[in-house]
Amino acid sequence: MIVGVNTASAQEWQTDFAVAKEIATKESKPIILVFQGSDWCGPCIKLDREIWSTDTFKAYANENYVMLKADFPKRKKNALSEAQTKANAQLAEIYNKQGFFPFVVVLDSNGKVLGENSYKKTTPENYIKELNAFIK
Structure with missing residues (x-):
């Protein structure tokens, strides 16, 4: 039996807003936009480890x-391409004017803000509930 390559273990993180909106429209799903500093922001790293990287969250998010992801790394070895850096800055200009990290924005497929969240010590299940509370 052949199983599809897109199993729940591989979470698809988009880095292109236009592509994310296209997928969201096609699949009628909300967009979870995550602003993070993957190599310097402690709470961002915790959010990744305690929520995003869990099997529970990945399986749910996949469906x-x-x-x-809009990442803002500081170390040279983690630097993003110039185009990606610019794209992330444009997203921040629209959705994260205060420059909070981590900052989680729930968007509809058109890019309209439905709700905002951040890091908190909780379970993946509770985090999913909080995100879903924004989605009508």
Whole structure:
């Protein structure tokens, strides 16, 4: 028996807003936009470890969300391409004017803000409930 390559273990993180909106529209899913500093922001790293990287969250997100990452690394070895850096800055300009990290924005497929969240010590299940509370 051949199983599809897109199993729940591989979470698809989009990095292109246009592609994320296209998928969200096609699959009728909300976009979870995550602003993070993957190599310097303690709470961002905890959020990744305690929520995003868990099997529970990955399996659920795979079926129900389009995950979009806007990373702002500081170390040279983790530097993003110039185009990606610019794209992330444009997203921050629209959705994260205060420059909070981590900052989680729940968007509809058109890019309209439905709700906002951040890091908190909780379970993946509770985090999913909080995100879903924004989605009508």
